[in-house]
Amino acid sequence: MSSPEHKKLIWNLIKDIKVGMLVTKSTKDGESMRARPMSLVQDAYDGTLFFYTSKSAAKAFEIKQDTDTCLTFTNPKDNVYVSLTGKAMVTEDRELIDKYWNPWVAAWFENGKDDPELAMLKVKINKGEHWDSTNNKLVQIFELAKSNIKESSTPKLGENEKFGTD
Incomplete structure (x- = not known):
């Protein structure tokens, strides 16, 4: 997994993006992958991400068949890209439902x-990778041009780090 400092780094990268793409295996053939947007509801990250879902949603059935999931968060404007993988579960834990309830979620659940139909999707992250480039576009263009001139050099476009274990 990752240290408290690394969890804080990941949270700082994804908290303002708010919406990530959740990838699961399709129940139709058990092999194809399916992605859909999911909105973060928490205000801190300790290695687990939470989302509201409907118990009868396809993702709930897919997760019951295969708990392996991937979440991606992207902010191209700021050159931030995060990929997280982990084990997901659907829960009806009332404490979690109450803890993260908000007006945005209320709009999706009539009652x-x-x-x-209300449930929570809990994803325990076990590994991932992030890319973060604070360089402005001009610096990135310079690095790409320099790399093309010097065929052996790789452009320095920002930070890239893998973390965690299976």
């Missing part, structure tokens, strides 16, 4: 917190 509020008592909606019979």
Whole structure:
């Protein structure tokens, strides 16, 4: 997994992006992958991400068949890219539902917190990778041009780090 400092770094990269793409294996053939946007609901990260979902949503069935998931967060404007993999589960834990409930979520569930379809998706992250370039576009263009002139050099476009284990 990762240290508290690294978890803080990951949270700082994804918290303002808010929406990530959740990837699961399709239940139709068990091999093809399917992605859909999911909105973060928490205000801190300790190695687990939470999302609201409907119990009858395809992702809930897919996760019951195969808990392996991938979440990606991107902010091309700021050159931030994060890929996280982990194990997911669907839960009806009332404490979690109450803890993260907000008006945005309420708009999706007609009967509020008592909606019979309401559940939480809990994803325990075990590894990932992030790319973060604070260089402005001019510096990036310079690095790419320099790399093309010197065929052996790799452009220095920012930070890239892999973390975690299976």
